[in-house]
Amino acid sequence: MEVSGHGGSRVRVRLAPSPTGFVHIGNVLVALVDAAIARKFNGAFVIRIEDTDQKRFLEGAEQLIYDSLAWLGIEWQEGPDRGGPFAPYRQSERLPRYLEVAEQLVAQGDAYRCWCSPERLDEMRKAQQAAKLPPKYDRLCLGKSETERQAFGGYTERSVVRLRMPDTGHTTFTDPIRGEMSFENALLDDRVLLKSDGFPTYNLAVVVDDHEMEITHAIRGEEWLPSTPAHLRVYEALDWTPPVIAHTPLLLNADRGKISKRKHPWANMRWFQDEGFLPEAVLNYLGNLIAFVPDAENPQQGVARELFGFAEISEHFQLGSIGPSGKVVDLDRLDWLNGQYIRRMALDELARRVGPFMTAAGLDTGNPIFMGALALEQERLKRLSEAPSVLSIFFREEAYAPEALVPKGVTPEVARQMLDGAISVCEGVAATGEWTAETLEAPFRDLAIALDLTTGKQRGQLFGVVRVASTGRTATPPLFDTMAILGAETILKRLAHARLLLAGLGV
RNA sequence: GGCGCGUUCGUCUAGCGGCCUAGGACACCUCCCUCUCAAGGAGGAGACCACGGGUUCGAAUCCCGUACGCGCUACCA
Numbered sequence: 157m158e159v160s161g162h163g164g165s166r167v168r169v170r171l172a173p174s175p176t177g178f179v180h181i182g183n184v185l186v187a188l189v190d191a192a193i194a195r196k197f198n199g200a201f202v203i204r205i206e207d208t209d210q211k212r213f214l215e216g217a218e219q220l221i222y223d224s225l226a227w228l229g230i231e232w233q234e235g236p237d238r239g240g241p242f243a244p245y246r247q248s249e250r251l252p253r254y255l256e257v258a259e260q261l262v263a264q265g266d267a268y269r270c271w272c273s274p275e276r277l278d279e280m281r282k283a284q285q286a287a288k289l290p291p292k293y294d295r296l297c298l299g300k301s302e303t304e305r306q307a308f309g310g311y312t313e314r315s316v317v318r319l320r321m322p323d324t325g326h327t328t329f330t331d332p333i334r335g336e337m338s339f340e341n342a343l344l345d346d347r348v349l350l351k352s353d354g355f356p357t358y359n360l361a362v363v364v365d366d367h368e369m370e371i372t373h374a375i376r377g378e379e380w381l382p383s384t385p386a387h388l389r390v391y392e393a394l395d396w397t398p399p400v401i402a403h404t405p406l407l408l409n410a411d412r413g414k415i416s417k418r419k420h421p422w423a424n425m426r427w428f429q430d431e432g433f434l435p436e437a438v439l440n441y442l443g444n445l446i447a448f449v450p451d452a453e454n455p456q457q458g459v460a461r462e463l464f465g466f467a468e469i470s471e472h473f474q475l476g477s478i479g480p481s482g483k484v485v486d487l488d489r490l491d492w493l494n495g496q497y498i499r500r501m502a503l504d505e506l507a508r509r510v511g512p513f514m515t516a517a518g519l520d521t522g523n524p525i526f527m528g529a530l531a532l533e534q535e536r537l538k539r540l541s542e543a544p545s546v547l548s549i550f551f552r553e554e555a556y557a558p559e560a561l562v563p564k565g566v567t568p569e570v571a572r573q574m575l576d577g578a579i580s581v582c583e584g585v586a587a588t589g590e591w592t593a594e595t596l597e598a599p600f601r602d603l604a605i606a607l608d609l610t611t612g613k614q615r616g617q618l619f620g621v622v623r624v625a626s627t628g629r630t631a632t633p634p635l636f637d638t639m640a641i642l643g644a645e646t647i648l649k650r651l652a653h654a655r656l657l658l659a660g661l662g663v
Numbered sequence: 664g665g666c667g668c669g670u671u672c673g674u675c676u677a678g679c680g681g682c683c684u685a686g687g688a689c690a691c692c693u694c695c696c697u698c699u700c701a702a703g704g705a706g707g708a709g710a711c712c713a714c715g716g717g718u719u720c721g722a723a724u725c726c727c728g729u730a731c732g733c734g735c736u737a738c739c740a
Contacts, residue, residue: 176739274738278737281736291736351738383735480669486689631701
């Protein structure tokens with residue numbers, strides 16, 4: 157039914173990005189839908205570059221698209237980068253074909269030349285809006301030769317080609333995601349198909365390319381919904397069979413507005429990578445928006461499996477099951493997913509992924525205690541980018557306020573006693589040559605008893621003093637593990653320094 | 664202004680006429696564990712299924728209005 161057929165031919169989908177800047181996260185969502193459907197039906201996923209806008213073209217933007225998809229592990233089978241049976245895959249390389257089709261449409265009377273100046277069109281639209289009329293071209297040029305048209309105002313020499321929409325009736329189609337869609341033809345605009353520079357607009361190029369590349373399912377963002385009737389009109393005028401056309405939901409901000417790059421850096425796909433999200437977490441997150449994966453181990457109704465990869469996404473994917481409403485991007489959930497993947501990851505793999513972030517922060521991952529320290533932080537990390545700040549205590553002593561050495565409910569004198577006790581315990585353990593979490597913990601517990609600290613809270617105060625003295629922080633991995641990793645020499649040095657700081661407080 | 668689409672806990676989502684006094688997840692709160700921070704475990708709060716009409720023995724589920732939100736409204740995609 158919904159995706160099996162298009163004359164029984166093999167499923168072919170395409171992503172049609174324009175190389176005009178960074179890769180928008182919304183495009184990535186569409187790409188995932190494309191890849192999932194292609195995989196599910198053993199079809200082909202094609203990347204086609206829509207570079208018909210010469211003004212907005214940006215060098216390098218095309219490569220960003222490949223990089224983003226590759227980073228996420230989304231695979232495509234045909235594209236400008238790897239060729240394929242329907243080359244070329246860049247629209248700028250197919251110009252003659254668009255011209256040919258445009259001329260055919262004009263010859264048939266389904267399209268017409270228009271010499272109206274941008275100024276005239278602008279005034280026209282303003283007047284229409286003021287008069288509360290539907291905004292659409294008033295067809296001044298329709299049925300006129302260039303000479304005839306020159307007699308009227310707002311003429312320019314360079315013409316465009318406009319699609320002639322029907323005057324009556326409705327254009328209806330079935331969007332597998334949204335159901336029956338219907339538009340009243342009389343209210344639709346005669347859109348430009350061919351620009352005065354000889355380049356097609358998206359509205360022409362998309363139809364020609366989808367047809368010639370034998371695309372069976374045209375999947376795109378909801379923002380394209382209003383232009384679908386025009387595309388269908390072109391298919392009809394050319395006597396071509398249109399693909400199934402589906403419009404995916406938009407990605408929104410917390411305020412339910414369209415995601416904007418100014419206020420929301422995560423509009424840019426690259427942000428996720430820079431921010432330390434794992435590609436598998438991002439893919440999982442987006443997958444949650446387009447597929448429901450039931451929990452096999454908990455087969456009650458409505459219980460979902462939360463962690464899954466591309467295989468599960470494509471297996472459970474159905475166009476008709478995508479919710480059509482806009483999706484608010486929930487970074488809290490992404491953080492949680494990311495943490496889940498980080499915790500499940502092998503330590504050396506995590507070390508590899510965290511490497512660039514450490515290096516960028518000037519921390520040497522060749523340091524012998526790096527792996528041990530990372531192991532302690534693994535279950536505490538949400539984003540890879542947090543690694544340098546939490547791991548830096550293992551690499552260097554950091555400044556802290558002397559007052560931090562005095563826990564709440566403890567006098568400076570008592571804090572000093574605690575620290576003095578800690579120093580002698582550490583000296584004792586260091587002397588044995590057996591400096592481990594285990595050999596440290598027992599004597600520290602004895603110290604607590606010796607200082608008459610019997611409750612958990614009191615022990616916490618003692619350990620708190622030692623924690624700050626050892627790391628400069630109040631929140632760290634378990635104290636004795638941390639001390640063991642740092643080593644006797646470093647700890648004794650830091651404790652001695654802490655003692656000096658306390659002395660500075662008058663104790 | 665015109666057109667179109669959308670509307671189940673704050674967010675994502677299950678639900679596709681009776682199993683729903685609406686299930687799960689994130690976030691939030693409490694407790695347990697505990698040397699801090701996490702992680703983990705156990706609970707909790709949170710949705711009159713936008714509102715109003717129908718259809719039906721029966722509606723979150725079907726239909727129609729209304730409201731609100733969003734998108735489009737370029738010789739950009």
